[in-house]
Amino acid sequence: MDLRKLPVALLIILICSSTAGYSKPMWLKASRAVKQDTSTYVSPFREENENCLKCHGQEKYEYTNENLGRQVKELMCSQRIVNRDLFYQSNHKSFSCTDCHSTQYETFPHPGELRMEQKYNCLDCHGGDEKFAQYHFEEIDSEYQQSTHYKLEEDGFTCWKCHNPHSYKISIRNTENLKETITYDNAICLNCHSNFDHFKLLSDREEINVLSTHKWLPNQAVHFQNVRCIECHTKINNDILVAHLIKPKAEAVRRCNECHSQNSILMATLYKFQSKEQRRDGFFNGIILNQSYVIGANRNEFLNLTSFGILLAILAVIAVHIFFRIRKSNQTL
């Protein structure tokens, strides 16, 4: 299994579906799955998973009602639908459904008590594991517990509110298209912050309007397309790749210079991974320069020195010219 793809995979186990009657998820079994390219990936559990996905994989499902003695068609609750394509591209693509869900789900109709079972959170499986120490899951959890989202926990906020275990895929660490990653990551926030049906499950606020609350932001659309929400709304933590301490609204970044400067915070946020991997000599903020355009942060040392040299040369020529003019003027007198 590709270790680079693990940290967020470990964050996400289960959402929506209830669990019961099983021990620790069998992700070790899944970890034996051969690493393959997402586009051609074939899960070793594809057939096994199909037993679940034949109903949960689409909006409509059919079953034989033995009491009625006929086939019945039903609509699947939207919360219980798992998109096959997204699942097999996600971090958990190599998992069997029963790695995380109870094997009791293999019987149909599912036992009703499964609904009441406690769901896993990420640390249940991956906390305290030396193998994943470099990903600092405990630090992520500690950040989360200080974040503004944590106060909503009693209302049901969990890791899974942002990281859908059936579709989430790690993005910033292995992105080849930063804009797509930004869009993907921002969609996670907007899933609640621009969808009142989701938002009202966690907040009593009567309205949300991301556009109007960010009206002060110049070139709003350009900012939304080119930086993630978390760039401004989290506290930078150098130990983890993606900061999880969501700050209260009043503490969000509002000073343009925080990003638009040579010491742009984007180097410690959006471009953190790449800047560590691909730092280039001779350029300030080379990653920003190559990937995007941020006024104030796009600085090219070579151009800076060249322009400064040209300016000095011009001023020197003028100074020499003035000198000879003064000398000629004195000679005339």
Place this chain on the structure above:
Amino acid sequence: MYLYPKWLRIWHLMNALLFIILIVTGLSMQYTDLDNSMYVVGFAKAVKWHNYAAFILTANYVVFILGNAFTKNGIYYRIKRENFWPDLMKQLRYYSFGMFKGEKHPFPVTEDRKFNPLQKVSYVLAMYLGMPLLIISGFVLLFPEVAIDNVFGMSGLVLNDILHIATGFFLSIFMIIHIYTCTLGAKPSSLFWGMISGYHRSEDH
């Protein structure tokens, strides 16, 4: 001799003021720093004033183009191929050596020849090449969605940004030289007064 009509003087004054605002705010944006939020002007103000000034400068440029298209002023910007390089060298030699030896100006100002060959070339480059590049690249920065995403593996916006900043830099250098050469009149101040009064003193360079 009356060489600078009122519209031209107003245009020139506006152009100068706007350019100073654009240079100051442009430098402030380019060199802002996290620790020192005020280079000259704060970033947010610099962006706002740079945008306002750019819009006015663009409108002012249209005035210049129309003025040159429909008045006599346009003829001063026509470059002839005949003797192009020799005349250019003659003027360069005058500025470099001739004027210090008391030689006469090789191309004195007349009603038909407001600019010497060096002036003409530099003004044409500045106004008909530099300004359009600056304005177009500036508008792309203002409306980045129109920029080409990827040019030979680099962000189109970054290349556009370099073009904008480089053009702005060279026009700023042009302005420094322009201001200095304007001190080369009979008195260091006489050409400046000419641009205010509209009258050029014939003994001026």
